[in-house]
Amino acid sequence: MAEFDAVVVGSGPNGLAAAVTLAEAGLAVEVREAARTIGGGTRSEELTLPGFLHDVCSAVHPLAAASPFFTRLPLSQHGLELVQPASPLAHPLDGGRSVVLERSVDASAARLGEDSDRYSKLLGALVHDWPKLESSLLGPLVHLPQHPLAMSRFGLAAVLPSTTFARRRFTQAEARAVVAGAAAHSIVPLERVATTGYALVLLSLLHRVGWPIARGGSQMIPDALASYLRSLGGVIRTEAPVTSLAEVSGTPLVMLDIGPRQLLDLAGDGLPARYRRALERFRYGPGVFKIDYALDAPIPWNDPDCARAGTVHLGGTLEEIAASERAPWRGEHAERPFVLLAQPSLFDSSRAPAGKHTVWAYCHVPNGSTFDMTERIEAQIERFASGFRDRVLARSVRPPLELERHNANLVGGDINGGAGNLRQLIVRPAPQLNPYRTPVKGVYLCSASTPPGGGVHGMCGHLAARAALRHGV
Numbered sequence: 001m002a003e004f005d006a007v008v009v010g011s012g013p014n015g016l017a018a019a020v021t022l023a024e025a026g027l028a029v030e031v032r033e034a035a036r037t038i039g040g041g042t043r044s045e046e047l048t049l050p051g052f053l054h055d056v057c058s059a060v061h062p063l064a065a066a067s068p069f070f071t072r073l074p075l076s077q078h079g080l081e082l083v084q085p086a087s088p089l090a091h092p093l094d095g096g097r098s099v100v101l102e103r104s105v106d107a108s109a110a111r112l113g114e115d116s117d118r119y120s121k122l123l124g125a126l127v128h129d130w131p132k133l134e135s136s137l138l139g140p141l142v143h144l145p146q147h148p149l150a151m152s153r154f155g156l157a158a159v160l161p162s163t164t165f166a167r168r169r170f171t172q173a174e175a176r177a178v179v180a181g182a183a184a185h186s187i188v189p190l191e192r193v194a195t196t197g198y199a200l201v202l203l204s205l206l207h208r209v210g211w212p213i214a215r216g217g218s219q220m221i222p223d224a225l226a227s228y229l230r231s232l233g234g235v236i237r238t239e240a241p242v243t244s245l246a247e248v249s250g251t252p253l254v255m256l257d258i259g260p261r262q263l264l265d266l267a268g269d270g271l272p273a274r275y276r277r278a279l280e281r282f283r284y285g286p287g288v289f290k291i292d293y294a295l296d297a298p299i300p301w302n303d304p305d306c307a308r309a310g311t312v313h314l315g316g317t318l319e320e321i322a323a324s325e326r327a328p329w330r331g332e333h334a335e336r337p338f339v340l341l342a343q344p345s346l347f348d349s350s351r352a353p354a355g356k357h358t359v360w361a362y363c364h365v366p367n368g369s370t371f372d373m374t375e376r377i378e379a380q381i382e383r384f385a386s387g388f389r390d391r392v393l394a395r396s397v398r399p400p401l402e403l404e405r406h407n408a409n410l411v412g413g414d415i416n417g418g419a420g421n422l423r424q425l426i427v428r429p430a431p432q433l434n435p436y437r438t439p440v441k442g443v444y445l446c447s448a449s450t451p452p453g454g455g456v457h458g459m460c461g462h463l464a465a466r467a468a469l470r471h472g473v
Contacts, residue, residue, distance in 0.1 A: 002251045004030040004235070006468075009242045010257025010447065012040020012409070016225035017069055017458030018255040018446040021465035023232035027253070031226075031234065034241035034408075037219075038226055040257065041407055041415060042456055044217025047396035048294040051353045054396065055218040056406065057290075057415060059342045059360045060311050062088075062202065063457040064221060065209035068134060070458055073228060080224035082212035085310030085347045089206060090303075091174075091181050092384040093316060098303040099174045105207050115175035122169065126154065126204040137201055138459045140435060140451040158197030163322055165196040173317055178203075180321040181313035184338050186420045187285050187364050189329050190322040194422045211311050213344045217351070221456060245270060245440065253442050253468055257461065259409050259417055259449040260429045263438070272439045278430035282449070285420060286328035287400030287413020289373040290362035294393040298357050299343060301385045310347060314339040314380045328366045337363035337373060339380045356393070367412035369400055409447060416455075417448025428453060436464035437471070444468050 005027040008019045015031060016038070023029045037043060041057035048054065064070055065082055084103075092098035101108040105127060109120035126133075132147035133154055157165060162183035166176040182199035183190050205211070214220040226236055245266050248254050256263060260279040264271070271279070298307055306312055315321040315338035324334040342360040345351035351358045363377055374397055381388045398406070400413020409417060418424055428435060429449045436444045446464035448454045 004028045004251055006030070006253040006255060007032060007248045007251045008255040008257065008446075009248070010040060010409070011038035011222060011226070011236065011238075012257050012447070013042055013222060013225065013456050013458045014446050014448060014461035015040070015255065015257030016222055016229060017461030018257065018465040019234055019461075020073070020225060020229050020232065021462050022253070022255070022469070023229055023234045025469055029229070029234045031229070031236040032240040032242055033236065033238045036238055038236060038238060039219055039222040041410065042218045042221050044219035047292045048394040052294040052356065052358050052394075053217050053351045054292040054358055055344070055360055057403070057410070058218055058456050059344065060211050060213055061218070061221070061456050062205040062209060062211045063455040065212050066134065066138075066205050067457040067459060068138060069462040073225075075224040075228065078224040078227035078231075080220050081215040083215050083347050084210045084212050086308040088211035088309065089311050089313065090306040090309035091178055091313045092301070092303055092306055093173065093177060094383075096302045098306055099178055100305045100309060101178065101206060103207060103210055108207070112175045113172055115170045115172050118169060119175055123203055123207055126200060127207045129154065130204055130208050138452050138457060139463060154200065158200055159194050160196045161193055162190045162195040162199055163318065165199075166318055176318040177316065177321070180318040181315060181338070184313075184315070184321055184325050184364075185340070187325070187416060188420050189326045191326070192421060194425060198420070213310055213342070213348060215348050215350060218456070225458075242266065244268065245443065251442075253444070255444050255446045255461070255464060255468065257409075257447045258445070259411060259447055261411055262408060263445065267440065270440060275430060275439050282429045283419045283421075283424065284367055284411045284414040285416060285418065286364045287367045287369055288362040288403065288415055289365045289369065289377070289400065289413070290360075290398045290403065291374060291377055292396040292398075293359040293361070294352070294395070295357040295359060295391045296393050297355070297391050298346060299359065299381070299385045300387045300391065306384070307343075307346060310342060310344065312341045312343065314341055314384055325364060328364050328369075331366050333365055333369065333371050333373065333376070334363070335376065336380060337376055339363050339377055341381065365400060365413070367400065367414060369413070372397075372399070416453060418453070420453060425453065434467055436467045
């Protein structure tokens with residue numbers, strides 16, 4: 001007889017969410033993690049100098065703040081505090097000007113000149129509708145929506161390419177750039193259909209829940225989940241890799257916080273040919289080239305208002321950002337890459353020694369790229385913050401394959417668990433009614449390669465565990 005009712009392989013937020021959901025249902029659950037620490041892509045380490053705490057992968061957490069699963073858990077009682085920067089987002093443009101978005105829709109719209117009313121009307125309606133949209137947007141897309149009218153209003157805009165949407169909806173460079181920067185989180189060319197959906201979700205969350213960081217580092221999110229899981233009787237083992245499904249075959253239920261490629265390796269010849277072919281067709285998207293900085297002072301932004309923002313989008317205009325996001329899909333490296341930058345130590349003093357600061361930045365590159373983007377990333381930062389390089393004490397550079405070595409789920413540096421194109425938003429990872437269930441009895445996928453996809457929200461794990469409970473253990 002098995003010691004546990006369920007084994008969860010992998011301790012990222014989705015694996016831990018699956019474990020918590022099963023433990024809450026009364027199952028005896030074990031989590032097995034190959035690494036020395038839990039967290040998957042949500043870890044924090046001293047990557048540069050002693051006393052400088054950096055987020056290894058994810059750093060800013062609007063989806064954690066909005067997750068219907070996370071928000072019902074007592075995670076604050078287990079050490080998690082989400083910190084709201086003074087402003088969620090800044091988007092500098094040339095000439096020392098920038099757009100700084102506030103939690104208030106109207107305050108943000110006021111910064112957008114002639115596009116103020118258009119932005120206020122669009123985002124005001126979406127923020128109002130968010131409670132009606134979240135079950136559809138943070139779950140499998142193939143289902144009957146609970147609020148079809150609200151979803152249809154969202155969908156008519158969301159399905160458009162973001163370049164088309166931005167040009168049709170807004171007249172000025174500022175608002176168009178804001179849409180492009182938010183859409184670029186998709187890591188999909190902005191001329192592709194449905195990229196507007198990414199922008200609308202992220203901007204809606206910016207105004208509804210903010211773009212917070214975790215005090216003490218992103219590691220605090222899995223640590224809080226693990227603490228709550230242990231309070232339910234769950235067991236977590238680190239440095240306990242699973243190298244084949246045969247190792248856990250005696251357990252009634254197995255939840256896999258891994259991607260299709262890892263499942264193919266674990267299962268060997270144990271998968272039906274049709275399902276195997278579907279997993280082999282699963283497409284990974286571009287990778288990221290990431291740099292963490294230790295600074296001896298805050299970033300010297302050309303527009304000081306950028307220091308109020310937790311996240312800064314560095315890419316200039318819609319046209320520049322679109323060119324940057326098109327490049328990696330062509331196997332190219334953008335001369336002026338779109339850089340996502342976070343400056344957490346401005347709002348969380350635990351991240352660095354007194355008076356010092358940490359910065360987190362990355363750009364998108366072809367999957368598995370070995371090209372060094374350090375110079376190009378730093379040129380983009382210097383473009384909007386003259387004198388930045390003079391404040392760098394140390395840097396930690398992680399190209400795509402280094403990220404994959406750190407976490408095998410980040411195939412070729414793909415941080416979203418697979419390309420976020422329209423097909424893989426709808427069919428992820430294989431075309432079947434239950435996207436979590438594999439053909440192997442009692443084995444379910446619960447990683448970011450299942451709906452609703454990438455991001456620190458735990459919904460992939462939670463929904464996979466609910467699907468397993470419905471089918472019986």
